[in-house]
Amino acid sequence: MSLDVKKLLSTPKGQLIAALCALGCVWFVLILYFGGEFIENLPSADTLEDSKRELKKQKILLQKAQAEEKEYLKLREKYNAKIRSAWQESKHGLVETQLRRIVSDTATKLELKPNSLGTVRTNRINEDFYFAEIDITMNGTYEEVVKFIAAVAECQPKLSWRRLDLRPDFRRRFMRNNNNNTNLAAARAQAVQDQNSVNVMFNGVIRVIGYDGSSNVAALQKKSTAPNKGALKK
Numbered sequence: 001m002s003l004d005v006k007k008l009l010s011t012p013k014g015q016l017i018a019a020l021c022a023l024g025c026v027w028f029v030l031i032l033y034f035g036g037e038f039i040e041n042l043p044s045a046d047t048l049e050d051s052k053r054e055l056k057k058q059k060i061l062l063q064k065a066q067a068e069e070k071e072y073l074k075l076r077e078k079y080n081a082k083i084r085s086a087w088q089e090s091k092h093g094l095v096e097t098q099l100r101r102i103v104s105d106t107a108t109k110l111e112l113k114p115n116s117l118g119t120v121r122t123n124r125i126n127e128d129f130y131f132a133e134i135d136i137t138m139n140g141t142y143e144e145v146v147k148f149i150a151a152v153a154e155c156q157p158k159l160s161w162r163r164l165d166l167r168p169d170f171r172r173r174f175m176r177n178n179n180n181n182t183n184l185a186a187a188r189a190q191a192v193q194d195q196n197s198v199n200v201m202f203n204g205v206i207r208v209i210g211y212d213g214s215s216n217v218a219a220l221q222k223k224s225t226a227p228n229k230g231a232l233k234k
Contacts, residue, residue, distance in 0.1 A: 086211035087132065087157045095132045095210055096120045102159075103134060103206055106151045114138040128213030133162060137203040139169060145202045157208060164204040 087095050099120050107114055118135035125131060138145070145166060152159050 082129070082209070083211050083213070085158055086129065086209045088211055092157060095122065095208070099132055099134055099206075099208060102155055103136060103152070106155060107136075107138070107148060110144060110148055110151060112138060112140055112144055112148055122210070125209070128211060130210045130212065131162075131207055132210050133205050133207045135203070135205055137201075139199050139201060142168075142200050145200055152206060159206055159208050162205040162207040166200055166202050169199040169201045 087099075089095065092098055096119075100117060104114070104117060115137045116135070120132055120134045123131045123133070138148075140148070149161075149164070152161075
């Protein structure tokens with residue numbers, strides 16, 4: 001090695017040049033041994049098209065899965081809402097006794113006395129829910145009975161009617177008529193004209209949905225009362 005080369009390598013500039021040369025040699029060796037394999041592994045136009053098609057397919061599958069998840073969450077929330085609104089013995093007491101008391105108290109507040117109020121019977125809907133039903137019959141004015149029906153609709157937990165039958169009590173109106181020659185058709189016509197004061201015969205079946213499943217009802221109720229963060233942001 002000449003004196004000039006040694007002198008050059010002893011300087012920072014010379015050392016940099018030597019390092020660059022060494023790096024160039026390394027790259028040359030790498031390209032020589034691995035360049036062919038690297039080029040072979042580069043994706044072709046057909047491979048790129050296949051990848052694009054597969055990506056598009058996966059996007060469609062993802063969108064479908066997201067839509068199914070959204071529908072599932074909506075269905076689950078409906079189910080949870082039904083649980084929150086159902087009769088729960090831990091909250092409302094024994095349905096066999098308390099449902100009868102609620103119906104009786106509702107009639108009493110309106111100064112109505114049922115002719116008969118049956119016992120509560122239950123029927124399973126599924127492993128979590130059941131129906132509880134009670135029969136009721138009574139007489140009253142048309143207005144009184146309508147008020148009773150409206151009052152039942154306001155009860156909590158939510159009560160509904162499985163069956164409802166309301167008809168004018170023509171026999172009572174006919175018996176009050178002093179004219180023995182009055183026929184039943186005339187009595188019926190008069191009853192229709194004076195339906196607010198004529199007594200009606202009423203009977204029906206009141207129903208409530210009960211829940212005795214294993215879901216965490218307390219957690220569901222807490223969730224239902226939590227503030228809507230999205231609404232607050234708006």
